[in-house]
Amino acid sequence: xxxxxxxxxxxxxxxxxxxxxxxxxxxxxxxxxxxxxxxxxxxxxxxxxxxxxxxxxxxxxxxx
Numbered sequence: 001x002x003x004x005x006x007x008x009x010x011x012x013x014x015x016x017x018x019x020x021x022x023x024x025x026x027x028x029x030x031x032x033x034x035x036x037x038x039x040x041x042x043x044x045x046x047x048x049x050x051x052x053x054x055x056x057x058x059x060x061x062x063x064x
Contacts, residue, residue, distance in 0.1 A: 005029050006046050012061060026057045 005027045012022040028049040 006049060010058075010061065022061070024061075026061070028053055028057050 007025055007027045009025050010022070011020060013019065014021050029047060
């Protein structure tokens with residue numbers, strides 16, 4: 001069983017001009033492990049990040 005980080009594309013635009021400022025990707029980790037997993041051992045599952053983990057990933061993009 002592979003637990004994958006959640007990867008999200010992020011584009012940041014300047015409000016006044018609409019100019020693209022940043023085109024990047026953020027990856028969010030997590031510490032989720034279900035109590036019961038059914039599969040053959042090759043299944044990929046994505047982690048479930050907490051609210052604080054999501055905020056920590058986006059915070060540097062909002063207030064650099």
